[in-house]
Amino acid sequence: MQLAGWRHIYSGKVRDLYTPADGSDAHLLVVASNRVSAFDHVLEPPIPGKGALLTALSNWWFARIDLPNHLVDDRAAAPEVPAEVADRAMLTRRLEMHPIECVVRGALTGSGYAEYERTGAVCGIELPAGLRDGDLLDTPIYTPAYKAPLGEHDENITFARSVELVGEDVATALRDASLRLFTAARDLAATRGVVLADTKFEFGRDPLTGELVLADEVLTSDSSRYWDASAYHDTALPRQDRLASFDKQIVRNWLSEHWDRTGEPPALPERIVAQTYERYRELYVRLTGGEPPYAPVAV
Numbered sequence: 654m655q656l657a658g659w660r661h662i663y664s665g666k667v668r669d670l671y672t673p674a675d676g677s678d679a680h681l682l683v684v685a686s687n688r689v690s691a692f693d694h695v696l697e698p699p700i701p702g703k704g705a706l707l708t709a710l711s712n713w714w715f716a717r718i719d720l721p722n723h724l725v726d727d728r729a730a731a732p733e734v735p736a737e738v739a740d741r742a743m744l745t746r747r748l749e750m751h752p753i754e755c756v757v758r759g760a761l762t763g764s765g766y767a768e769y770e771r772t773g774a775v776c777g778i779e780l781p782a783g784l785r786d787g788d789l790l791d792t793p794i795y796t797p798a799y800k801a802p803l804g805e806h807d808e809n810i811t812f813a814r815s816v817e818l819v820g821e822d823v824a825t826a827l828r829d830a831s832l833r834l835f836t837a838a839r840d841l842a843a844t845r846g847v848v849l850a851d852t853k854f855e856f857g858r859d860p861l862t863g864e865l866v867l868a869d870e871v872l873t874s875d876s877s878r879y880w881d882a883s884a885y886h887d888t889a890l891p892r893q894d895r896l897a898s899f900d901k902q903i904v905r906n907w908l909s910e911h912w913d914r915t916g917e918p919p920a921l922p923e924r925i926v927a928q929t930y931e932r933y934r935e936l937y938v939r940l941t942g943g944e945p946p947y948a949p950v951a952v
């Protein structure tokens with residue numbers, strides 16, 4: 654997408670990164686698309702309103718986190734944010750990003766559970782035997798990953814390896830901040846009937862002050878797993894329903910019934926698009942207590 658005053662430099666599955674077209678290097682524009690991904694595929698069509706809703710959720714969390722973050726407050730000294738993306742863009746300070754995905758897990762699932770099944774540990778952290786997919790951990794664990802080159806899969810590493818990569822002081826600060834932020838967010842989500850199972854933070858160093866700065870998006874359902882607490886604790890439900898991702902399960906269930914996982918996935922029907930937006934909206938309302946800033950035009 655062309656944006657006046659900005660040059661596109663990278664597209665992830667669901668977000669796009671821009672640098673100022675005038676060549677200045679103090680800022681970046683992070684634009685959340687309406688794209689949705691599942692099973693490592695970007696799906697069609699986009700979900701109208703998704704980008705704006707997740708940007709609002711990230712901003713809501715940033716405002717409640719007592720750490721310096723990369724959002725630009727004083728926009729007078731920064732390039733203008735184009736109106737067409739204003740509700741789904743973050744104008745940020747450009748940081749020297751640490752090459753670590755700071756993953757914190759309060760429950761064992763996904764790649765963490767797969768590693769546990771193979772080794773009995775995750776990122777070198779030994780866990781009790783007999784844990785099952787989705788089990789809550791007695792205490793959250795920090796399971797960092799080394800950020801692979803853009804577009805490749807990240808590699809789970811031990812804390813000791815993160816020390817080798819970024820030094821003892823930074824590695825310790827990343828771990829301690831990530832565990833503290835996760836625990837606070839998990840406890841807040843629990844009061845809203847939502848289980849925060851895991852999340853991923855990214856941090857950078859401010860080149861002007863040297864301080865540790867929270868970057869990227871925070872605690873969105875693209876960077877985190879959120880489950881409905883009542884379903885999660887209903888042990889009579891099938892496990893897949895107890896661990897249903899708040900926002901993507903509708904899409905995953907429909908694809909499981911309409912795609913054999915070969916070739917490209919079929920386009921989502923309009924009703925699945927509408928139901929999926931409603932799930933994003935329900936998560937936003939449950940967590941924040943307010944309405945999201947944007948509702949797609951009724952079709």
Ligand SMILES: N#Cc1c(N)ncnc1-c1cnn(Cc2cccc(F)c2)c1
Pocket residue numbers: 663664665666668669670681683684723745746747748749750857868869870
């Ligand atoms: N945030 C931030 C940030 C910053 N404030 N300063 C320097 N670099 C980054 C930065 C670099 N990669 N990413 C991940 C990313 C985000 C959005 C879209 C993508 F495709 C990829 C973040």
